[in-house]
Amino acid sequence: MTGTAAIEAAALGKRFGRRGGWALRDCAFRLPAGRVCAVVGPNGAGKSTLLALAAGLLAPSEGEITVLGGRPGAARERVSYVAQDKPLYPQLTVAETLRMGADLNTDRWDASVAERVVADGDLNPKSNIRALSGGQRTRVALALALAKRPELLLLDEPMADLDPLARHQMMGLLMAQAAESGTTIVMSSHVLAELEDSCDHLLLVDGGQVRIAGEIDELLAAHRRVSAPADTVLDAHTVVESRTTGRQLTALIRPLAPLAADWQTGTPTLEELVLSYLRNPQAPTTKTPETVA
Amino acid sequence: MTALAPSPALTSRPARSPHLLRWLIRLHRPALLAWIAFVLVVGGLLLWVGGPLTDASAEAWKQYNACGADGCSYDVKAIGRYKDWYNYTTIAVIAAPFLVTAWSGAALVSRELESGTAQLAWTQAVSPARWLAAKLAVPAVLIAVGSGLLAGLHHWAWSTGQGRIDTVKGWHDLGTYAANGTATAAMALAGLVSGVFWGLYKREPYSALFGSLMSTGLLWSLVAIATPHLWPSVSKVSSLTHSVPAGSGIVVDQGLVTSTGKHLSGHLCGSTTYGHCKTVYAKLDAVGYYNDYHPQSHYWPLQLTSTAIILAVTAALTVASFSLLKRRTGSAPARKAAAV
Numbered sequence: 315m316t317g318t319a320a321i322e323a324a325a326l327g328k329r330f331g332r333r334g335g336w337a338l339r340d341c342a343f344r345l346p347a348g349r350v351c352a353v354v355g356p357n358g359a360g361k362s363t364l365l366a367l368a369a370g371l372l373a374p375s376e377g378e379i380t381v382l383g384g385r386p387g388a389a390r391e392r393v394s395y396v397a398q399d400k401p402l403y404p405q406l407t408v409a410e411t412l413r414m415g416a417d418l419n420t421d422r423w424d425a426s427v428a429e430r431v432v433a434d435g436d437l438n439p440k441s442n443i444r445a446l447s448g449g450q451r452t453r454v455a456l457a458l459a460l461a462k463r464p465e466l467l468l469l470d471e472p473m474a475d476l477d478p479l480a481r482h483q484m485m486g487l488l489m490a491q492a493a494e495s496g497t498t499i500v501m502s503s504h505v506l507a508e509l510e511d512s513c514d515h516l517l518l519v520d521g522g523q524v525r526i527a528g529e530i531d532e533l534l535a536a537h538r539r540v541s542a543p544a545d546t547v548l549d550a551h552t553v554v555e556s557r558t559t560g561r562q563l564t565a566l567i568r569p570l571a572p573l574a575a576d577w578q579t580g581t582p583t584l585e586e587l588v589l590s591y592l593r594n595p596q597a598p599t600t601k602t603p604e605t606v607a
Numbered sequence: 608m609t610a611l612a613p614s615p616a617l618t619s620r621p622a623r624s625p626h627l628l629r630w631l632i633r634l635h636r637p638a639l640l641a642w643i644a645f646v647l648v649v650g651g652l653l654l655w656v657g658g659p660l661t662d663a664s665a666e667a668w669k670q671y672n673a674c675g676a677d678g679c680s681y682d683v684k685a686i687g688r689y690k691d692w693y694n695y696t697t698i699a700v701i702a703a704p705f706l707v708t709a710w711s712g713a714a715l716v717s718r719e720l721e722s723g724t725a726q727l728a729w730t731q732a733v734s735p736a737r738w739l740a741a742k743l744a745v746p747a748v749l750i751a752v753g754s755g756l757l758a759g760l761h762h763w764a765w766s767t768g769q770g771r772i773d774t775v776k777g778w779h780d781l782g783t784y785a786a787n788g789t790a791t792a793a794m795a796l797a798g799l800v801s802g803v804f805w806g807l808y809k810r811e812p813y814s815a816l817f818g819s820l821m822s823t824g825l826l827w828s829l830v831a832i833a834t835p836h837l838w839p840s841v842s843k844v845s846s847l848t849h850s851v852p853a854g855s856g857i858v859v860d861q862g863l864v865t866s867t868g869k870h871l872s873g874h875l876c877g878s879t880t881y882g883h884c885k886t887v888y889a890k891l892d893a894v895g896y897y898n899d900y901h902p903q904s905h906y907w908p909l910q911l912t913s914t915a916i917i918l919a920v921t922a923a924l925t926v927a928s929f930s931l932l933k934r935r936t937g938s939a940p941a942r943k944a945a946a947v
Binding site (some may be wrong): 385 | 624625627630654727731767937
């Protein structure tokens with residue numbers, strides 16, 4: 315293990331209600347600090363539950379989660395969290411909302427950051443939160459999150475209700491934050507394309523479990539897309555997905571031995587990789603070494 | 608890694624603690640203003656009832672009692688006005704715990720949990736337990752002061768009429784008893800906490816409103832039913848020549864005493880001067896009335912015992928609220944994690 319982990323989970327599980335189903339089960343992963351991490355997975359995979367556990371909003375039903383080296387609640391002032399529906403007090407104005415941030419935080423709070431984020435969006439500080447559009451609300455929520463100068467920023471579907479231009483601006487804002495302060499950013503989305511260009515780390519959550527964890531470059535390099543004759547045996551490798559069409563076999567594998575010279579091989583795109591895992595729930599879990607908890 | 612380390616300026620002095628009071632006041636300003644207005648209006652009315660209205664009514668009763676058999680004029684309106692406004696203000700004072708319950712159930716906690724703004728607060732530098740403590744403590748102080756003031760003013764307004772107004776309510780009148788004492792202020796605190804408890808439990812305003820109003824109503828009824836039994840009563844035996852048993856106050860039990868000393872509950876008929884009642888009593892072998900009741904000297908023992916019971920329930924609900932929150936959010940320090 316190198317450096318501090320931003321988030322570390324071991325055998326983590328969360329069940330809602332005593333007889334409810336498991337939203338997350340048996341999750342183990344480690345997210346090194348300083349990364350920009352995409353949490354992807356289908357709707358209902360457990361992404362929001364994972365982020366809420368990390369934010370200290372939910373108690374795990376089993377297992378453990380450590381955030382910035384301590385229990386999630388202990389790191390409260392160094393962690394920012396923006397929930398999926400961007401809850402804000404509708405009766406307050408933008409300026410009052412920022413004053414709430416100043417009141418509820420310690421002296422890590424940087425009012426100038428909040429004001430800058432809000433001003434960049436042409437928001438009138440006197441407008442009521444109630445009157446804002448979805449994108450404007452997201453901006454205010456991010457202003458609250460960034461002015462805390464967090465070490466860890468947890469964003470649940472941050473871009474969902476933004477138009478492409480606003481999305482671009484917001485992503486720029488976040489990347490600047492990551493670059494300036496070394497903030498670890500964890501963003502969830504069910505649209506991979508939203509995050510692909512900005513993130514260097516990936517957590518694929520599916521069916522309540524972490525299926526892939528690692529640096530995106532390493533993950534891509536560890537997998538090959540192969541085309542080979544239909545009778546090829548792939549037993550020497552870890553097969554994520556294989557399909558035979560006519561006399562042609564196409565597969566996504568994690569090579570464990572040198573590949574035959576007559577196969578056509580290529581590096582998969584991130585989308586191909588993620589989709590292959592999602593289509594094949596039986597495929598083994600993949601974690602790069604530094605992400606093993 | 609260096610970029611992650613907080614700058615020295617951030618760590619060298621102790622962290623400023625959050626300004627929860629300022630935030631709470633901004634958040635609940637309408638409720639705060641409404642409560643202040645309620646206390647001022649009802650308090651003002653009570654001053655009016657206890658002052659000018661009582662004086663006018665007492666004067667009217669003086670005129671009335673000075674009247675001869677041939678009739679005279681007295682200020683009927685003054686008597687009616689005192690009676691009406693005394694009743695309205697009594698109802699207002701008793702309603703305060705229910706108003707508090709409704710607000711607490713529908714707005715204080717449940718709405719925030721439903722909309723996610725509670726979670727917004729918890730992801731600032733405020734732990735859920737601290738958030739709840741602030742949400743309970745600040746309103747509790749305002750409610751205790753406000754409803755305590757109203758109960759005190761009501762007690763004063765009631766007492767100024769004693770012995771001056773012929774139809775003045777006795778200390779044991781149900782509404783007067785409730786509005787005059789500390790139990791109503793305690794009930795308002797119980798209402799606050801039950802609203803919070805149901806809010807945390809249901810996380811939705813309508814069911815929290817319903818649940819908390821039901822539980823405040825239930826607690827109020829139980830305490831009202833139990834009140835006569837909260838202190839040992841006094842027993843008085845009196846002659847059957849009176850139309851009712853002697854001794855006025857909160858009655859626990861009354862009836863007839865037989866020649867063997869046995870108590871027969873009920874069977875009250877009236878004075879033995881009526882032939883019918885005389886026969887009834889003779890058949891039952893009754894020799895007198897008995898009356899187990901609380902005289903006025905029991906007023907404070909009864910009030911304070913019921914206040915203590917209500918406060919104990921309030922404390923239990925507070926503990927339950929905190930443990931419910933703790934179970935949900937895991938805000939308790941985990942020993943394992945602390946050791947890391």
